[in-house]
Amino acid sequence: MDEIHRISEAVYVEMCDILGTPTLVAIRREVLDIAEIIRTQSEERKGERIRLGGSRREGFGSVASDVDCMRWRTDHQVICGLNHANIYHSERCTLILMECSKEIPGLAMLQLLTPTHYDSVRQSCIRICDGLYISSALYRENTMGLFRHNSTQHGPCASGQDGETEYDIAYGFACKQWPSVATSFTPRCQSKRWPPNHVLSDVITLGCHVVPIGLKGSPKEDLEWRISFSLAEQKIIQCMDHTQFMCYGLLKLFLKEVLLLEDSNGKPLLCSYFMKTILFWVIQNETVKDWNPSNLLSGFWSCFKFLLSCVYHAYLPNFFITENNLFISKVFGRSQRLLCEQLFEMYNQGITCLLQCRSIRDVLTGAIGCRQYRISTAESDIIPEIHKDVELFDELDSNDIVAMSFSNVGHCFGTLYSTVKNLHVPNLNERQRVTFRKYISTILRSTVFHLYKTSNDLSNKGRLRILNVCLKLLKVSADMGFFSDKIYFALLLHTVGKNSNAIQFLSTIKEKITKSYIIYDRIVDIECYDREIGGLPLMERMRKTVAVNIDLRMIMIKELEFEFSLAARNFIDVPPYVMVLMLLVLCNRGNPQKQNEALDELYLLLHSDEGRHIKKILRGISWQILGICQEVCEDYQGALLSYQKSLKEEPHHNLQEATYLRIQDVQCRHAMG
Template sequence: MFHTPDYYHNTSMRLSEVLDDIAVNENMVMKRRRAALLKETIDTITHRADGKQVTVYHLGSRSEGTTTQRLKSDIDILCSDNDNIVIQDWSEWTPGKHNHLMIQNETTPGYCLLQELRDDAPLPVPHEMGNYFVKDTSGRILCTNTIIDAAVFEGEQRQGPSAASAKPGFLASDAVIAFPCISWPKSSRAWLHQQEINIWPTAEMKRYATTTKCFVVGVGSKVSENAAFEWRISTSLAERCLMFNLNLTQIRCYILMKIILKTYINVENLDNESYISSFMCKTVLFYCIASKPTSVWKECNILNCLSFCIQTLKRCILEGNCPHFFDHENNLMAGKISTVVKRQLLERMSNLIPCNGILLFGIQIDNLGERLQIKLNMINEVHHDICQPNEYNMDITAGLSIFTVVDISRNHYELIHSTKDKSLEMKLKILLHILLHLTRYYRDGDKLEKTACRLLAPLYCTSIGSLIASQNIQINRTVSPQALTWLEAGQDSDVASSRLKQASIMYCTGDMERVAFILSHIEEQYNTEVTEPVCGCYNFHHTSFKRGFGQLCCQYDEAEVKYIAALCVRFFPAEVNCVPHELQYEMFRSTREDLLHRGGRDNDWMDCAVVDSLPYLYFLQYKAYGNLQRPEEQQQALNKLMWVFRKECNLGHRETALNLLGQCMEQENRPVDALQYYMLSLRHRERNNAAKIHICMCLANTIS
């Protein structure tokens, strides 16, 4: 393959050990993939339950397992709008769908035009139908890619084909709206049938690739005069198929390419723009794998493999051409690299060849350079912030687990929130329809779909029970057997939240003995050394994870994480009668001025009463024991509620819990302490905070 210096073998083996230490190993790659596949299944099932013909795919490095903890790869989401289909010829026209005829654009390979067709017959649309359609010189009505602007939410930006969002402390996400193709585009179809002497991709991989969908996404070529109504052809599912068939050395080479790219190539003085994308690196890797024997790609040879990939990337830059792996006519670098930038890139690439240990020593991402020097006995002192392998594994696994639980919570919230203007009867009808939908998926679905349904269903059972109970309490301050049956069915949602809703409902009926019994059981299940609070209301950033939680996440699979996670307890306005009056204030947290500062749809949860499970557990205990005339246990509950703020760093609704604690202090006739807690609450959330109401009421009561 190449002339191999003697030290390459040893450096390659030590480099492989370093990558294993930072969780680039088969176990963690598979964990990342399973988490991403489960999340896309949960998202798809939720959309379908809501009546939307959308299929969600989580693509890119996070779903492939080709990233590291510090590389901070984006979250790439492709939402296939299945009501809009793209056909290659008239025979594929489908009634009941919005059909678009693909017109391959020979001047810009990899892109196409979409001609609008009638919904009632396989015929062209004769005239424009709005701002998103134009007539070309041939009289065809074309769909412009600016139609995606209508789907970009507040707080997101249009970046190419996607609605991108990035907030401080969180990973960036790109959500791409795509139209599925009925069959593979002709330009890419040639790859499937071409006879090559290379053994990769294998015939089996190609056969599988033919079963995957292709898409078009709304973005034009940088070198096209007609970019506004061009659509890029995406073969992302076939690419994922190839990535899922890479061996560990090939995955590690790809990750190292991205790390080197971020460290040495895409840095500030190139106009802050990433001219060489990770997708180009992936394409280069595909060509390198296809051109070299499988026996080359092993851990003792990783440095040589990496050098070959870097050399191939440099050749692409030199020629100004990086051909798409499935459509060789599509140059991924077209229009992206000027002569000046090309010269700068080539200069930097020259410094990377030969790709040896010295180059890698300078990499700070995941402390890779320092770790490699330690492995090679070049330095003895270990830097204080270098995580041990088990810490890396726990941190990543815990993050993936939180990722799954948050998604369950958010999907449940979005569906319930969508019914906010419906009558109670209609709300219940919609929720029952959703549960019927989940039952069908569970009965007929694959393993991932069954897991997704088991995770989602209990939350909807609890919501149905709570809505019925709220109506019962309003009428006669009792809870019907029907409501209790639904609440019992939903108890398995997580460690505490659904049971706390049941306890809250019993509290509002005045059944304090039952409340105390339920809360006692919850407290037994809630291990404060292990259970992690999880908030799915907004982008809450976990500062760290409990060690016990991380250890159990490494042992559990994704479906079992609910036994060690506690969702926040969420009451929608229609459930107001299930909420103690102290918590009801949270539904009215926003003044007219505050509403102007909410920041869009991400803060719609503020219309609800939401509190973290653990402080709500102790608050309800305080209230129940007070009503039962058990002062000693009541004081213990109050002490535990105060303890939560000192020990629990991941409370998503800390300001709400502080407001509850303040009201407890008022009940204890300690108004000064109450005011201190309300002020502390305001420091956590300055606007849209019910603490303002409590401060006014506390001062008024004190004066009177």
């Protein structure tokens, strides 16, 4: 075997280990595709669309901790010409004309053609001659705080941090037509035969978007909007083979860890969008004839040389609008010269320049230094089968944001009906069927939440009828979801006063939740899982093994209402085992022996667990819950110690104020009694 091919295979396997094997990437995309289908059904009722973008949507999974998305109004439509105006009902839809810039391809001005009822648009309009134009700068300013009031500008996006997650949200507009400035894209792709015709057809159908950012320094910067093909790019990335996708990942790592030059404003000179564009051009131009694991480094080197050429000429053509130079106002002058020098130095080093990339340095050093270094690129030799289950269940949990996207019961039932219909679409694979079922479980739980809220305004008889419906729906939800979803059923039983039923249900859960085959926070005993669960259908494996944190936005427990009212974003999630033991303490108020047994078990869990049952960032709320349970059992000294321990943990929910107030309350009680 040629040396470069052998080393390439070693790097390929390492990249699969870092970023995901073909099946893991497919799992991430399938889950996001289905979540998007369900969210679209939900969003249509709100007159808004949200599309996830960035690395996570491309399939890089949890490696991509940030969230990028685009939001736009469905009742505002951008058209490429006045001849398209008759497609839409102007009384239902605000029409916006895209006037593409002739001087700077890829930019456009937006003329408002019909009235708008949307304040952010109306307040962003500027009259120029006889036309009303939407200012990109004003629109950016007017939408900046829609998601979080403390968001800051990052390019066209509102950027900030939501808990542990960094976000970039672009508020733009959709255009269902393919813009005239990109008409050469289709014949070029057809002649080059990439992307394939069926993908190309989908890409054209998607149209484009406009996002609020102009060319820096342009006289019309505050009026210019950038034409975005982000949805088209997602389609193209998904048609790549896995070696091409790993090359993309390698380029992103190389950018992040090696190409660290900054521009005059102290911002990174290059971005991952440049790397994606370069890879598109390299694939389309067939610079690499055969993409496979043994040619990964050849693919990377072709991209590197393409980058070097673009930097040298200060010209990187946009993949969709070739006249649009992505390097304009970015790579020029001193920055261009320094980057050129860095890249030429690396070019002279050859492929060993990758040794500067710390993520793959060890495996690259080993492969270069030992000619006997051989490694299989077969997926079955890279990861065990259980990793596919863990990845699927983790993606289902982390993308379960459909849970909070419903505004009322009718909204829930409408989405439930559409989702159940999707479940019967032919040719779904087993993972996709399980994904739909899990989201049906989530929608049912949301339905219960809204029904339960409405029951407070009813007569006793009406309320009882609604509560019985809620319990039945939640039982169905628990049977279709994760193992830990059963806790919501027990939680509702406790909330409505059916403590004896809840105790029976919780005892069964407690017996199983400590089993080694239970998956919590991606931790599981692989041998035990294979032995006890491995032969079961995927749906059964999910129902029996997956434990995730309990989201108390759905059904609030009275004893935590104080914490909930003061928590960051009014959000509290609790480790499932901790939630079970807390409920057993509360449900056994009339049985001191059983109550103390549950309290002792919770005490031992907090003092002995090293991450198996309590995620590190949730130790604070767990100590808080132990303190509350100790107060319930009138152990005020123990409660005081638990609250003090809660203060020492990572403030994930920002409960310090609640904890200090509880400490004061306990100290007063202790002093009085």
